[in-house]
Amino acid sequence: MSSADVYAVRIIDYQLEHHTAIRRILTAIGWAEQYISAAERNADEFSQQPEIFGVYLAAHQSTVVGFLYVQFYLWNQLAQIQGLAVDPAFHRQGVATALVARAEQFARQKQARGIYVDTPLLNLRGRRFYESAGYQFGYYMPRYYEDGLDGVTFQKFFT
Numbered sequence: 372m373s374s375a376d377v378y379a380v381r382i383i384d385y386q387l388e389h390h391t392a393i394r395r396i397l398t399a400i401g402w403a404e405q406y407i408s409a410a411e412r413n414a415d416e417f418s419q420q421p422e423i424f425g426v427y428l429a430a431h432q433s434t435v436v437g438f439l440y441v442q443f444y445l446w447n448q449l450a451q452i453q454g455l456a457v458d459p460a461f462h463r464q465g466v467a468t469a470l471v472a473r474a475e476q477f478a479r480q481k482q483a484r485g486i487y488v489d490t491p492l493l494n495l496r497g498r499r500f501y502e503s504a505g506y507q508f509g510y511y512m513p514r515y516y517e518d519g520l521d522g523v524t525f526q527k528f529f530t
Contacts, residue, residue: 380436380466382473385418385426392428392435396458410454414440417453425477429457429466436461439470443481450478452488471504475527485528492521501525 393414397407417424417440429437437457443450452474457466478486487509490497502508506525515522 380429380431380469382469383428383430385414385428385438385440387415387418389428389435389438390415393438393456396435396438396456399459400456410456413454414438417442424453425474427470427473427477429461429470431461431466437466437470439474441474441477441486443478443483448482448484450474450481450483450486452486455488467500468504479529483529485526487524487526489515489522489524491516492523498523498525 390411393411394407397410402410414426418426424440424442426440427438428435437455439455440453441450442453452471455467455470457470475486488501488506489512490501492511502525504527506527509524509526512522512524514520
């Protein structure tokens, strides 16, 4: 991908008025209603707890094209990416990379030892993305998702 192929995005903090952007992105991806509603609720609730969560949006010009939320766990000093989605029209344009970089910045600000993310085993595109971002395979989780899908965890420890 050349620099001409990358959209200029700004990473901004989530505000309640961005609620509909999450629905628009997840609908474009093809998520089921129950998962869209849960993602909207999570963003609203998590954004009210900045000591534990970071909720971030990627904006291209005036349009929100991606979002991410990340949680910090005090007990083990690790952060977890809880949700990441990018509008399909903006895939492979650096949007997810910018959002994950912001999640890592959040984790470092909390003095986390590292960050991890779970994804379905069948999500080959996501797995390749995290590996290219420096995350390493952690472990498999049989039947991790409610529909019986296996999961996999990728992790990145800070030095």
